[in-house]
Amino acid sequence: MQDISAIIAGCKKWDRSSQEALYRQFFGYAMAICLRYANNKDEAIEILNDGFLKIFHHIDSYDSSRPFKSWLSKVMANTSIDHLRSRKKIHFTEDITQVYDLGMPDEHAISKLTYEEILGLVQVLPPAYRTVFNLYVVEGFQHQEIAKMLGISEGTSKSNLFKAKRILKEKIDALTSMNISGSGPIGATQPS
Template sequence: MQDISAIIAGCKNWNRSSQEALYRQFFGYAMAICLRYANNKEEAIEILNDGFLKIFHHIDSYDTSRPFKSWLSKIMANTAIDHLRSRKKIVFTEDITQVYELGMPDEYAISKLTCEEILQLVQHLPPAYRTVFNLYVLEGFQHQEISNMLGISEGTSKSNLFKAKRILKEKIEAITSMNISGPGSIGAAQPS
């Protein structure tokens, strides 16, 4: 594995082998981010490739004093949001001023699912819920930041997060209760 600073320097000079090295080194990490926003693998690959194009075009703006993965992560998340916006897949629900915190399923229920099954459940959320859930829970943005990124109110961000958590909780509980009480494996249960 090449030194990241040498790869970045090569990318700044539009060196194709450096661009390929960067793509290969961060493909898995970037793909995991894109899959959280996409409906399927093909859409995630499209987002990923658009994101890497943005990285190559804007690599001069990367601040080398900060972690590269954080910069890449932000570009991939923003590219996914742009992708969903361009396809008019994001429709946010109404703004609510008070959202009560919804507990997630217990750790036992979640531990019965594989990472792939949890990812599938997240992918089956409506795009607006999925986007806010990813930005808040997985990327660590606050509601004010999310509202600025998506052009929505903080209340709408909170509402969409609440609804995403509620849907995930119901689906996880349904899947794990089917596996406890019925035949078959967790993999046999399909999220709706």
């Protein structure tokens, strides 16, 4: 694995081999971020490529005193949001002033699911719910920050997170109870 500071220095000079090295080194990490926001793998690849183009064009703005992965993560998340916005796929639900925290399904239930199953559940969330869920739960942003990023109110952010958690909890509970009832591996269907 090539030294990241040397790769970044090469990218600043528009060196193609450095750009390719950066792409290869962070492809998996960036793809995982994009998949959380996208509806499918093809859309995630489109977002990923747009994100890397932004990185190459704006690499001079990267602050080398901070971790590169954090900067890349922020670029990929923002590119994902821009992609959804440009496709008008984000429709936020109404603002609610009081949201009760459902919490997440118990860890025992989640431990029965594979990464691909969890990702699949997140991907079927409506785009607005998925975006707020990812920004809050995965990326660690607060509702005030999410509201500013997405141009919505904090209450709308909270409402969308609440609804995303409710849907995920129902789907995880259904999948894990299906597995407990003897249907075999999670996601397997019983013969009709």
